[in-house]
Amino acid sequence: MMAESLSSLTQTWLQWDQDPTTRAEIEKLRDSNATEELEKRLRNRIEFGTAGLRGRMAAGFSCMNSLTVIQASQGLAKFIRDKRSEIAASGVVIGHDARHNSARFAALAANAFIAQRIPVWFFKEEGPTPLVPFGVNHFRAAAGIMVTASHVGYKVYSSNGAQINRPEDGEIAQSILENLEPWPTAWAELQPSEYLRADSYQNLLPHYGKRVEEFTKTTVTDWQPPRPFVYTPLHGVGGLVLPNVCNSIGIHDFVSVTAQEKPDPDFPTVKFPNPEESGALNLAIQTADQEEKTLIIANDPDADRFAVAEKVGYVNLTSPPYSSLMCFHLDSETWYTMSGNHVGVLLASHILDSYDSGNDCSNLAVLTTTVSSSMLAKMAAAKGIQFTETLTGFKWMANVARDLEKEGKTVVFSYEEALGYMFPSVCYDKDGITAATVFLAAEAKWRAQGLTAYGKLQKLFTEFGHHETLNNYFRSPDPQLTSTLFQGIRGSSCLAEMKFGPFKILRWRDLTEGYDSSTPDKKPDLPEDPSSQMLTLWLDGGVRFTFRGSGTEPKVKFYIESCGESREDAVTAVCDAFLAIQEHWVQRFTPSMTYSKQLPTSSGHVLDLG
Template sequence: MENDLPTTGDSELDRAIRQWLDYDKNPKTVSLVQRMVKEGAVEELQKCFSSRMEFGTAGLRAAMGPGISCMNDLTIIQTTQGFCRYLEECFGNLKERGVVIGYDARAHPDSGGSSKHFASLAAAVFISHGIPVHLFSDITPTPFVPFTVSHLGLCAGVMVTASHNPKQDNGYKVYWDNGAQIVSPHDKGISKAIEKNLEPWPESWNTEEALKSPLLKDPYQDIHTQYFTAIQKHCHHREINKSSEVKIVHTSVHGVGHTFVQTAFKAFDLHPPYAVEEQKDPDPEFPTVKYPNPEEGEGVLTLSFALAEREGASVVLANDPDADRLAIAEKQKSGQWRVFSGNELGALLGWWMFHCWKQENPDAAAVKNLYMLSSTVSSKILRAIALKEGFHFEETLTGFKWMGNRARDLMNQGKTVLFAFEEAIGYMCSPSVLDKDGVSAAAIAAEMTSYLATKKTSLSQQLTAIYEEYGYHITKNSYFICHDQDVIRKLFDRLRNYGDQKGSYPTKCGDFSVSAVRDLTTGYDSNQPDNKAVLPTSASSQMITFSFSNGGVATMRTSGTEPKIKYYTELCAAPGNSDVAQLNKELDALVDAIIETFFEPQKNKLQPKLE
């Protein structure tokens, strides 16, 4: 082995380490690998070198550190070289149109990795092949990258971010020329191209030259102006906003969102929100939170609640660190804070977007051209609103890549896509960004809050009014942790061959009757005339949805990024049924029946969610 390093005794591992040391030019990661070899840390080396990060439709996401299984300078170069080659195959005009690269504020001193540095290396790779690069000169929210792709007509976009993941992680998120995240088969094509381009090209390390290149442009000022001009189209009550006395607190949870949300409020003529001082500046250590994920609820919002109490604010807005998602909490009359679920916020924002659209489009026929979307594991409240109001509702597979691509298809057909959401606090309130966007959602939610205040109505009261009009939609979601793929496979196989009958699904779940089954792993859907699912299927991931005769819906699926079996349940009541206590009781009973019936006999091998 080079540098007179000892061998590990594993020839494949030694070969991978040797290649790494031949290719890597980052002294910190080289030194970390050399130290592990000298210390004989075989287990640690195997974690770093046994398998390359898998490039999927969400791009890459992994811990920063040395080796092919981690995010570092070399894997960023290898990934970008593959992506560059794939784009050259797909676009004959790549050198005219170019790409955009953005980044958040993450950093990992131990390995010398940071989002900004990774973005510079990616830029160097593209520029070395004569491809123009629009590289942001400063941190931006993730939504700015898809916005730039669409606004400038580029071939692709890269955002270096790990969103709300723990501090040691980073990611490489990819957008196509339609402004949406990539979907299959692009992930497989890029993955193959990465494998063919592992050796760094001569200029790939040369960030200094790349940053001086005439092919490098900084889109920051232009995109900053254009983005806020674009989202202003969704500002409908400027006079109310100016005079509103509603006080709002905002936290960016040590991420990039602070200045952008302040600017969005200004664009809407809203009074600036109170910023949580300890969390407003980017800090890759995320010192005040265990996990920088506002979806976790109260634990992440403790400082926001304290500031709201001091300032007399009634609403808290929280973005995740790359500002593509939004959480909201509201102080109740009892003095307690209510953190809205992603589904509840989907109901509120969906209602608000339609309310504003209807005011500006009195022509009754125009509604036939209108669409709203949500993912298949999200609440069906938009479907209920659509049925009554006459617009179209569609569900897509889980993830904004599906909603963004479907929205683009509809827009290309001349349709209006007003709103899309997923239960994991992701909202697309403007077709200018075909992805979730926590910045525009924050301003739009603040305007909704100000408007409701003029009607002496709170967000909670408005949510109740929505449910009273369109039917209560009560959800209960959770998960089991399971590291054993065999246990997961047996659990889902049992549901597909229920009662040992091949191809037979359960017809009962405790006291509840199953009225329909959709299996997006096999492509079966009992609701379709030919029993074939309309939505895309994937044999590599598990996902089954059961509908029940009482209006309940339950989806069980595996996570693409975590060792989890997730379940999502919802009870959809007809308008007029407002016995919330009874509905909650019925949903609890359904969830208990699902766990007892569907998760048996593997239940003792599963670890429940830690509350």
Template sequence: MSQDSLTSLVQTWLQWDQDPKTRSEIEQFRDDGAETELELRLRNRIEFGTAGLRGRMAAGFACMNSLTVIQASQGLAKFIKTQRPEIASQGVVIGHDARHNSDRFAVLAANAFIALQIPVWFFEQEVPTPLVPFGVNHFKAAAGIMVTASHNPPQDNGYKVYSSNGAQINRPEDGEIAQSILENLEPWPTAWEDQRPSQYLHDNSYRELLPHYVKQVEEYAKSTVSEWKSPRPFVYTPLHGVGGLVLPTVCQSLGIQDFVSVPAQEKPDPDFPTVKFPNPEEAGALDLAMETADKEGKSLIIANDPDADRFAVAEKVNGKWFLFTGNHVGVLLASHVFESLDTTTDLSKTTVLTTTVSSSMLGRMAAAKGCQFKETLTGFKWMANVARDVEKDGQTVPFAYEEALGYMFPSVCYDKDGITAAAVFLAAEAKWRDQGLTIYDKLQQIFTTHGHHETMNNYFRSPNPELTIKLFQGIRSGSFLADKKFGNFKVMRWRDLTEGYDSASPNNKPDLPEDPTSQMLTLWLDRGVRFTFRGSGTEPKVKFYIESNGDSLDDATKAVCDAFTTIQEEWVQRYTPSMTCSKQIPTSSGHVLELDHQ
């Protein structure tokens, strides 16, 4: 495609695209002579990676639209038919959220599989993302597709792909599918049809599946406590997403009745009108929930992101709202899961997982319990597939989490699941309350046992990938590794997953997969500090994840603040002074580091 003339690219687009809106966009750019815009839209394809597609909805091969969804679906369908013929007849599960165009994209996706006589377990209404990986396992399907952009802005959409094991696709499968897409770009004869009855279309699959999912979540949540009790009254927000279509049903099955949904955010709305960013991690996202809770006299808030695969918690602590970080919720859930393991469980054959940018506390907790612990690269495409692998070796995986509010319970599904996380957390809250503990009290109890872990996760803005590469090249060319010094810190260990180096291993090879296409460094320092510094693959950011394990909150807080200051002075200001970050950087306990650099 890159060798084609711009005129040829326009002609190809107009030949293939039958969506009036996106056709007219390209025609308008052509008629206006907008060559720069046409180059941006048509020269390069939207990349198939991170378990699928995600991007802005607009006309052009570089964007999310009906044609690129058709092309991705044809490539995936052909891949399954030719590379997985033994399971192709088991079909694919296709679901979608409530975003703009999600329902249409799901229908177009289904057409590709039906064209190759691959059955489609089609979800006839919008659904939370976890229902698709759950459905893949339930129907024993060859693959799953979820049309969603999770908590991205309203103008975005995405296409997430699951393999036959119910986990997001990973290497090398994603590359093989990407190649198949390139070999099947021209729409097939039935590609643009509206949905119509077919022997290969099971269009009431969601109605069939939902009771099984609700029952599985109910049974698992109840299995984590010796006696089921209802949690304290709470406020729930699905942030204009699809969680509100399922979580109340789960609560009803558990006998939980005393909760209030945020009225303005209760029903799906693809414009997310009451929030700047529909992500419960973002500052201000839960403001309306807090107002509702204050009005209702409730001291607990739970939230999902718009596709309900993430889960967040806030609690009133000493008269102020405390928003628990993903690491906080992760170790709280882990503590509850550990306590629920019965005395007959072989703990040496029990494994929990988290990612390299999440808190190291889970590893400490597992060691104290006698369980196995594994660290993976970021994302559930790694954790879920590693979980599947260790299960083949006779291990049981009850729980995995990542700091970005994602929690996996393989008893239900092999992906992050905000609905199951809510049910299990509410079971835990009731148990802790019965012990005279608030959620915050329980967290402090865990800190007392395993050391106070303070974190600071944020990012520097990087306007282009070249600047990010320049920064990391500068770091590697410095004397930090050779001198084992990083400002006033001593470097205890240095791991570079871009170049495949780990100073702590006998052959200097890391135990995690290297990836030359991304930038990622992890340093272990004295004073109990570990931090990861990486370039984002989807946003113009260089992200940092700093953690300190100290005897006290003050020690841990000072250590993470000192580490951030050193990163800023020794790396960013030295090699890329034009990079900036927020003027206020909060730590997980609520301490705010005020900066005067901009």
């Protein structure tokens, strides 16, 4: 079959698109004969996967825009009507955050379901992502949709409150392809209807707040408020919910960052509104210093992620290893921003400590992903609690949690290193609101024990070994470059000889090709995925790292972890592993790949390769 001509693709777009802004974009490209850009915009469709749609916001079939949202919604609506007809009458929850076009995309999505006579639990108000999966379970809905700032996305939840996963995502993707042409009411303004539940958000919010409060207080025996703190929602929707939840729990002594407390899709005070990014908390730190507060908590713009910074003191620091390559950027009385792994093990410790160690905990389970710290596994083993590792992303962790529940397990906590934390007692996705209240409850408990959060973390390191991480990426603008790199690695001698730079390879796992050197049948214990690139190596000296191609960004990511008796030993091992990756893999097979010249480890050491 001959490929459709570019002029035909352009004509189809202009025939279907009724959004004046995106129509004008394509018309301008057509009139200026910008064929290369039109090819990028129109030739390939935005992929429905990773639990929904992700992409940059622009005109064209390959991007996030009104038309592609309509098409995805029509496909999902027909899938539910035809393949899930027994639960279609339960309706679909649709929410959105405060980014540009979120409210419009949510309304256009609602039209598709109403056209199929599927009720819509519609959130007129902008709100946090976790309210949608919470709402799916509360309303016993057939599905949920969240239009979110995270990677500019359209997240889809199944009837179990978890993000959709295989094979459901493939079936929905096929239904989308079968329903591309907008239906007669697709572009209409959202109107009152017997199928539109327009007051759903305000009805749901008190139930969510009560659930968060109840769960938070189950984690402590003697509830007390935390120390005074500063909060920033980074111009997102967390500021609309978390302060009220805190007040209802009895947490009143906090200050919000004034310039960032209201939603603003332009994010005027930060370069990139992600609390993982360097500098994102600068204004919060200024506020905390002015207010003489020593604790900062933050949400990302859709409030499904949570971050912590604490003012700590260092005295007589040991000179770090690799003095020619590294520096230590923390001084006495300075702000320490915790990594996702740090916050994850702190929350886990608090929750696990709420279970009496004298009781049988074998029915309990905790989860984390293959790129997160191995420390949680040790903490679970010490309590006799089941630990399960999953692939990256909460679509995996949430669905694995649901499967474990069917086996009679109670999953009490789950997290991933990218500042995401799940509490199944509240909802089956990462939840930055609940993470904040649970952390504050834990902070108050530790303070009563004479510990700061940082002090508690060091105590955990003493008990389970100092775990150091270095998570970053190489830039790979061309998917073929990523493929070349992984082909070179698989064809090299290091895996066959079980030797990697200065390290001996103890085990390696290839989830792309479904191989694990440690199992009797050489099959991995995690699902293989031929559509992605992912290798994990276990090395002598307590080092493990994962190397994977990103499914949403032009990057090859690496996640290195070591466990040593001291911070210095662990840092040394992490840096050795990175230098081996750089020398033996990247420079050998894809020398054109670039990377950040300064790579901070989780404790604040910086591997400076400038």
